[in-house]
Amino acid sequence: MKYCSLLLACCSLLFVNSNALSAEPRLVIHGGAGTIAKSDLTPKLEQAYLDQLKQALHVGYGVLENGGTSLDAVSAAVVVLEDSPLFNAGKGSSFSHEGRNELDASIMDGRDLSAGAVAGVRLVKNPIKLARTVMENSVHVMMAGSGAEAFARENALEMVEPDYFYTERRWQMLQRAKYPKEQTRIQPVAPLWEERKMGTVGAVAIDSEGNLAAATSTGGMTNKRYQRIGDSPIIGAGTYADNASCAVSATGHGEYFIRANVAHDICARLMYKKIPLQQAADEVIQQKLVSMGAKGGIIAIDNSGEVVMNFNTTGMYRGKIGPDGLEVAVYGEKAVISGE
Amino acid sequence: MKYCSLLLACCSLLFVNSNALSAEPRLVIHGGAGTIAKSDLTPKLEQAYLDQLKQALHVGYGVLENGGTSLDAVSAAVVVLEDSPLFNAGKGSSFSHEGRNELDASIMDGRDLSAGAVAGVRLVKNPIKLARTVMENSVHVMMAGSGAEAFARENALEMVEPDYFYTERRWQMLQRAKYPKEQTRIQPVAPLWEERKMGTVGAVAIDSEGNLAAATSTGGMTNKRYQRIGDSPIIGAGTYADNASCAVSATGHGEYFIRANVAHDICARLMYKKIPLQQAADEVIQQKLVSMGAKGGIIAIDNSGEVVMNFNTTGMYRGKIGPDGLEVAVYGEKAVISGE
Numbered sequence: 001m002k003y004c005s006l007l008l009a010c011c012s013l014l015f016v017n018s019n020a021l022s023a024e025p026r027l028v029i030h031g032g033a034g035t036i037a038k039s040d041l042t043p044k045l046e047q048a049y050l051d052q053l054k055q056a057l058h059v060g061y062g063v064l065e066n067g068g069t070s071l072d073a074v075s076a077a078v079v080v081l082e083d084s085p086l087f088n089a090g091k092g093s094s095f096s097h098e099g100r101n102e103l104d105a106s107i108m109d110g111r112d113l114s115a116g117a118v119a120g121v122r123l124v125k126n127p128i129k130l131a132r133t134v135m136e137n138s139v140h141v142m143m144a145g146s147g148a149e150a151f152a153r154e155n156a157l158e159m160v161e162p163d164y165f166y167t168e169r170r171w172q173m174l175q176r177a178k179y180p181k182e183q184t185r186i187q188p189v190a191p192l193w194e195e196r197k198m199g200t201v202g203a204v205a206i207d208s209e210g211n212l213a214a215a216t217s218t219g220g221m222t223n224k225r226y227q228r229i230g231d232s233p234i235i236g237a238g239t240y241a242d243n244a245s246c247a248v249s250a251t252g253h254g255e256y257f258i259r260a261n262v263a264h265d266i267c268a269r270l271m272y273k274k275i276p277l278q279q280a281a282d283e284v285i286q287q288k289l290v291s292m293g294a295k296g297g298i299i300a301i302d303n304s305g306e307v308v309m310n311f312n313t314t315g316m317y318r319g320k321i322g323p324d325g326l327e328v329a330v331y332g333e334k335a336v337i338s339g340e
Numbered sequence: 341m342k343y344c345s346l347l348l349a350c351c352s353l354l355f356v357n358s359n360a361l362s363a364e365p366r367l368v369i370h371g372g373a374g375t376i377a378k379s380d381l382t383p384k385l386e387q388a389y390l391d392q393l394k395q396a397l398h399v400g401y402g403v404l405e406n407g408g409t410s411l412d413a414v415s416a417a418v419v420v421l422e423d424s425p426l427f428n429a430g431k432g433s434s435f436s437h438e439g440r441n442e443l444d445a446s447i448m449d450g451r452d453l454s455a456g457a458v459a460g461v462r463l464v465k466n467p468i469k470l471a472r473t474v475m476e477n478s479v480h481v482m483m484a485g486s487g488a489e490a491f492a493r494e495n496a497l498e499m500v501e502p503d504y505f506y507t508e509r510r511w512q513m514l515q516r517a518k519y520p521k522e523q524t525r526i527q528p529v530a531p532l533w534e535e536r537k538m539g540t541v542g543a544v545a546i547d548s549e550g551n552l553a554a555a556t557s558t559g560g561m562t563n564k565r566y567q568r569i570g571d572s573p574i575i576g577a578g579t580y581a582d583n584a585s586c587a588v589s590a591t592g593h594g595e596y597f598i599r600a601n602v603a604h605d606i607c608a609r610l611m612y613k614k615i616p617l618q619q620a621a622d623e624v625i626q627q628k629l630v631s632m633g634a635k636g637g638i639i640a641i642d643n644s645g646e647v648v649m650n651f652n653t654t655g656m657y658r659g660k661i662g663p664d665g666l667e668v669a670v671y672g673e674k675a676v677i678s679g680e
Contacts, residue, residue: 108599113599113600113632114599115598115599117569119459119484119569120484120485138566139595140564140565140566140568140595141569141594141595141598141599142568142569142570142574142598143566143567143568143569144459144460144484144485144567144569145460145484145485145567146567147565147566147567147568148566148567150566151565151566224480225480225487225491226478226480226483226487226488226490226491227483227484227485227486227487227488228480228482228483228487229457229459229481229482229483229484230482234482234574234575234576235574235577235598235599235601236574236576236577236598236601236604237575237576240601254481255479255480255481258455258481258482258575258576259448259453259454259455259481259575260453261575261576261580261601261604264576264601264604264605264608265604265608268604268605268608268609268612269608269612271612272608272609272611272612272613273612273613292453
């Protein structure tokens with residue numbers, strides 16, 4: 001009898017260990033945070049955002065369900081959002097002061113902290129693919145401008161003409177930022193206007209082997225000057241992933257997110273303070289950033305599969321998918337659509 | 341008698357508090373880490389390095405002694421090191437694969453986490469001054485390339501021709517990196533060769549008001565390509581300062597320092613694990629980085645004035661100055677020169 005109990009205890013221990021080794025895959029995405037009120041979006045535009053978020057979730061989760069890595073899943077999801085003209089990343093990116101699209105992106109693999117990032121690229125269709133190629137095919141972590149583009153060409157990434165990224169509503173947003181007092185030709189772009197400093201897309205995931213990854217991509221701040229670099233391509237600020245703690249992708253007023261080292265700070269609080277992900281995110285997004293006067297949000301997933309979507313703005317385009325279903329949302333109030 | 345003891349206790353408490361409010365100013369600098377053996381440097385060259393480190397310490401400490409801020413002190417010390425042809429920053433910077441000098445720098449103010457950074461500038465004499473101007477005169481934290489240079493011109497910073505940065509020995513180092521099998525014209529550059537991935541300068545300081553600041557400047561990795569950005573201009577990786585914890589400036593194989601988020605990670609361990617600065621630096625430099633196969637070091641100072649100079653290479657050009665005197669050193673063994 002004594003030996004039976006011992007055997008049973010051993011078996012249950014083995015069972016727990018085996019469970020810990022094979023995680024349930026999950027994917028979380030965002031499409032930017034901002035002061036988004038329900039009155040800002042037409043029902044049709046709102047539905048378009050939700051549909052696009054769902055598509056990105058399905059594509060990324062398809063990778064995970066087929067046994068793919070979290071790294072593959074976050075890349076695939078971000079490519080969908082980059083290719084959509086709705087979000088400020090890839091096609092549909094914001095314009096700089098000079099009327100150019102200067103794109104930033106970064107990606108990180110929680111298995112070994114390997115990372116790739118690009119800043120200020122103008123001719124690469126999917127900056128997130130370039131960030132990943134920097135990580136995998138170079139000795140560097142970060143490249144910028146025409147140097148990064150030369151590397152993209154050598155690695156046969158898809159190049160586009162600058163006008164590929166053009167969308168009328170982002171162009172109008174630049175006009176409004178540059179000439180705030182003029183009324184001509186300016187369309188109502190309230191939701192875009194309020195998210196002009198924080199339009200970004202991103203994804204975090206855990207795969208069936210329990211590995212974490214994070215990816216972030218952006219067109220940056222509307223009307224930015226001097227080849228400004230925001231938090232999205234900064235490992236530690238806009239993106240961080242470490243299997244020892246969590247994966248984070250941020251969207252917000254990038255200057256503050258760099259100064260607060262947002263993504264790594266959330267992971268550090270998990271590791272060193274040994275607090276839950278929700279509390280770590282609250283401390284950084286709802287307390288530290290708010291005390292700095294900084295707006296934005298994050299999505300995060302920890303190494304136990306816990307998911308957090310946390311923002312101090314009125315809205316954040318966001319969604320998550322896992323064995324328990326799919327959810328997408330825009331506003332702060334629980335305007336959540338489940339299933340499909 | 342009882343009341344006397346109580347009074348005495350109160351007095352000593354008051355004394356401690358008053359001490360905590362007005363800190364003793366201290367300044368710490370580095371000029372890069374690497375595999376530096378005593379046989380690599382001629383006595384004359386070694387003395388030149390030590391003299392230059394001393395000069396930077398005196399200039400920076402002069403600022404602190406005159407009641408200046410830690411921000412002014414780290415700027416002044418780094419300018420001296422940038423202006424010296426000995427170190428890989430400003431004049432004497434390493435060359436990129438294309439034979440260009442592409443300079444990076446960043447600075448951070450521990451009072452309010454404000455920060456400035458520039459990457460890939462070619463025509464600005466003192467990148468650290470530009471980083472500070474970005475912090476103080478723009479809404480951005482980080483600028484790159486010709487955009488950053490346009491901002492420099494608008495702010496009347498001193499511009500130079502590209503050949504200002506040229507030094508023969510850094511040029512020879514590029515030749516050796518590009519054509520490792522050729523023997524022609526290659527001078528013995530062993531100490532430089534070994535520090536080719538980690539030549540950097542930096543400073544951290546605490547001023548009489550207890551405020552912390554950090555600054556880092558570099559020419560980057562010899563033979564770098566594709567407008568590579570290393571850790572020096574990355575807030576959180578190469579530079580971090582927070583009055584709540586510490587100020588850190590790093591020098592090492594930048595790619596690893598970005599992935600490990602070195603500067604902020606040391607501050608985070610101080611804050612969240614509540615361990616001493618020496619232990620936090622050991623955990624990151626001697627354990628985490630070593631386990632990743634990454635070489636380099638840091639200088640740091642915490643908000644109680646505790647100083648740490650920590651490296652996992654055989655040498656790091658470094659020095660510190662405070663009320664208890666001046667020390668400069670190059671090698672790992674205690675080759676320290678005190679006083680002057």
